[in-house]
Amino acid sequence: MTETNIGAPIKRVEDKRFLTGRGRYTDDLNQPNQLYACILRSPHAHANLKKVDVSQAKAAPGVIDIFTGSDMAADEVGSLPCGWQIHSKDGSPMHEPGHPPMAVTKVRHVGDQVAIVIAETKSQARDALDIIEVDYEVLPAAINMDEALSGKALVHDDVPNNMCFDWEIGDKEATENSFSDAHKVVSIELVNNRLIPNAMEPRAAVAQYDPSNGNYTLHTTTQNPHVIRLLMGAFVLQIPEHKLRIISHDVGGGFGSKIFHYAEEAILTWASAKVSQPIKWTAERSESFVTDAHGRDHETKAELALDKDGKFLGLRVSTKANIGAYLSTFGSSVPTYLYGTLLAGVYKTPAIYCEVKTVFTNTVPVDAYRGAGRPECTYLLERLVNKAAKETGIDPVEIRRINMIQPDQFPYQTPVALQYDVGDYPRAFETALKASDYEGFSSRRKSSEDNGKKRGIGISTYIEACGIAPSAVAGALGARAGLYESAQVRVHPTGSVTLYTGTHNHGQGHETTFAQIVSDTLGVSIDQVEVSHGDTGEVQFGMGTYGSRSLAVGGPAVLKACNKIIEKSKKIAAHILEASVDDIDFKDGVYSISGTDRELAFGEVSLAAYVPHNYPIEELEPGLDENAFYDPLNFSFPAGCHICEVEIDPETGEVEITDFTAVDDIGRVINPMIVEGQVQGGLAQGIGQALMEGCVYDNEGQLLTGSYMDYTMPRADNLPNLNVSTESVLGASNPLEVKGVGEVGSIGAPPAVINAILDALSSLGVEDISMPASPSKVWQAIHNAQ
Amino acid sequence: MPTVSMTVNGESVSSEVEPRTLLVQYLRENLGLTGTHVGCDTSQCGACVVHVNGKSAKSCTMLAVQAEGSEVSTIEGLADGDTLHPMQEAFRENHGLQCGFCTPGMVMSAIDLVQTNSDPSEHDVREWLEGNLCRCTGYHNIVKSILAGAKAMQG
Amino acid sequence: MYDFKYQLANSQDDAVSAQSSAEDGSFLAGGMTLIPTLKQRLAQPSDLVDLSGISDLIGVSAEGDSVTIGSMTTHAEVASSEIVSSKIPALAALAGNIGDPQVRNRGTIGGSIANNDPAADYPAACVALNATIITNNRKIPADNFFTGLFETALEDGELITAVTFPIPDKAAYAKFPNPASRYAIVGVMVAHTGGETRAAVTGASDSGVFRSSEIENALGDNLDSSAAKAVSISADGLNNDIHASSEYRAHLVSIMASRAATAAG
Ligand SMILES: Cc1cc2nc3c(=O)[nH]c(=O)nc-3n(C[C@H](O)[C@H](O)[C@H](O)COP(=O)(O)OP(=O)(O)OC[C@H]3O[C@@H](n4cnc5c(N)ncnc54)[C@H](O)[C@@H]3O)c2cc1C
Ligand code: FES
């Protein structure tokens, strides 16, 4: 491979269409004879559906048809499936109550689907919603987790105490023993606040059924079209895959929320056959708030045992995780294998035990949101480490140094299943301390105090496991599917290339980074490479984009397919040059016979592959088009250190982030410009979680933060410029030596921010604050401490 | 149904619309100008920002009939053939976009900023963007893009 | 949005008669409040009467010791008006901080005060500056205009044509924004005009803008900021929501008053 592109900040190939308004987002697409759908949603958190009367609404102007859950049930439409099986401590499988795309007997959260109206225009569909008559028998709702666990109100009649599962990981006995030996035990209780993902593009779908051949096409806002095809085709609608095409061209952000197979996809696809016309549905933002899977929502108690020198001996964690009203596609994996397995962090804690009770409530399903499980873990750990520093009197920097896994300890087996492959945590840590001028902090604090402000600095380190997944490991942990990734490299006769990838680009820049890999590997210029994704009709297969897996799993598949191209094309070149394959060198897109000046250009060989006069037809098929599937050896383990500095106005409780430094080890950097952008975006979401974002339900299960009037989104004036850099150790789990970058910002940032706030306020006697640390909460904490 | 006429990206258009048709619906659905996006229903995200008579406006919070006789310009009208507007080019150069969904609104809003304040500071840019949400970029590169675009627009 | 009839009025009379002949007519100014309300189907007017074509409702003028702003003048126009900036800079600054640039480009002073959102900014300015709201058939002192939550002294079909602000000796507005919506959690306008000190508070109370006599007494003629800060406002009756408790709001009233006083100099 020649590295002219890899490692270079190549400008993005995809930008021009977005900058000129020519993106193809789902709501931008229209089909001939298209109808419009609106969905009637439950206004109640929990109610029996006694009667849904659509007769009057059906007669409204423009209405074509209206369907309810009973209509879908009559067609034996299946339940929306969950992709990850978890077993409780006692070995029993998790409870998996049915999840009908539209409610049949009961609604279980505000926003649950009740009926779909299909009309000639969107306004007509919306008008008709108002005249559907629904007789709800309102039931007591289980909203917070303690209430739910008391079992007074049952979200699903057959799930006792609303407990989906009661899971554990780690060696309980060894951990208990470490606590008996401890010199000091530090404990903490905290909440990881529930978040609403809020990709800027609301979800949308356009479904089309062709009665002449029985084919279905669904355009949808998904991060993984093949997964939707598999889940919806096989489990929900029983449509064979060759009759079902899923397309998601441009998607306006996902952050996890567009991984899952959503009810509307199944409802629209099913209904499009009923009416034999294309149907379009686009969520209003207020619908997104009550239907897109939410994230986080943990309540945790944890204890850390330390010896007299401040070394960590053991960690004991007990978490309650809210899973919402139904099990969403990956809901069960997030508070378990994406959480408990990371509890070692970057530290040498020898004994760890974690138990997680996962609870159904009458709220929107909770599933993966940027970081998924790892932010929850990191927040817990880094808050606890800071508290340990405070209670032992050891400096927060020093306590981390003492306990950090050292570079010579790899591969490092943690007590919670994972084996870290490579890393150098002290390096990123020390670099971050320098980059943030940690030493100079006290003089900055002084000048803030001179202005009546409080200043604090907070550190967080983190590790994450990404590159999902080594499929055998994932399977052993309960994943119901392996997570290989595929690539197809098609070299056209004149030597230009189309790459088909099973990953999905919704802002990550694959059309550029993947083209960089192809370009360097095959020696063709980048403008000769087109990256195709997001269409099951074009791409052979794929598991999509999430869990920072695209480059770590999809990238090596690209490399592998390119290598197959090289292998085959060398044979063609050898034939034309009348040489032995072993003597053919391939470099920078040129085939040559070693030690001679006889050579062939890439385009000459590709032309010969398709329209040859002279071809080794006996030994080799014509064509130059190769597939590859790749499964990584292990997860990859990005890690790093984030340092946040805040200035607080004690009169109002306002927190200003004055500086934020992130030093991340993400393995090989293919495109530093894109990497910085990914980190910055993740940091904004992490800072958002720490300072601004929090989903609030009232006791009846009404969402109080159901629009941007009440759900605080980070805006440009909430954030500083972000000091982002990488300090990489090349990855060891895949041949590209990459690790993953999409989630690091949202994982590392929240505890850094909160630790900084607590540092700033410690002189006022404030010891704890919960996220989001809004001005009112900060003021209240100061007020209470005085 | 009333008839509405306006100039969009330099071309005169005229159509019958229901009075309740929003300008953004008119642009997207009647005129097929789908570069202007809808990201919320409470007038807060700015994905829909266009220019009406040279000033930035949220096209989701205007009726099409309110634009009667106006000059409307959208993201589709900025580039000159294959040559991007300096603000578009600045976004490309500075990686000011990821998923691209907020981008048309950001660019239209940014151009109005520079028309109002030809030499904005970083602080000015961040304040000006109060009505434009981006979930992908953390704003860092958007701010950088706009500062560069402002310089380039001064030519 | 429910359907409605739309008409563009070209004079004040035209607007008033169009509204009165409609079954349930509503004036449409900048639409920055009305259109979001209609989109959420929270209102169902039969007719919208668009005021944007009435040119004599737009503009700023100074006469003697007052400034008059036409009801259809946008927040952006007020913010950038040379007259307002020189005579009542606090008002220009307030207008320049309402919502975002796109809201300011279309939202109007008339629409804002007619709507009387309890967290809106202009009502505080009107009350603190002792403004007079001029309608198509009378003049209403600001003190009598804002009557409660989204309630005003306007009769059905009464059209605000302008607002007249006496020019203060000193004035400033300090706003603590709601982190999500950026409307005021608490906003305080303090002004000293012709021997009288006024402090009007928005955002804090569900019944909308109010004058705080405790703050006014503390401020005195010199707009004493430390005295304002020392005032302990009672939390009774103040808003309590997910963004701010009533105690926090009460506290912010003194802080914002004090900051406004400092800014007023
Ligand atoms: C995203 C966003 C952020 C905002 N932030 C703020 C903020 O921080 N602070 C703030 O104060 N406001 C804020 N607003 C509200 C904004 O200031 C509105 O412009 C204002 O409240 C209404 O003015 P309008 O001209 O848009 O009126 P419209 O929406 O057109 O009308 C509002 C109401 O007033 C009536 N009306 C309008 N004009 C007249 C008239 N001349 N006579 C009689 N009745 C009339 C209408 O019939 C209607 O009932 C925000 C709005 C948005 C969308
Ligand atoms: S669509 Fe969100 S402000 Fe217009």
Ligand code: FES
């Ligand atoms: S680039 Fe995706 S929302 Fe801004």
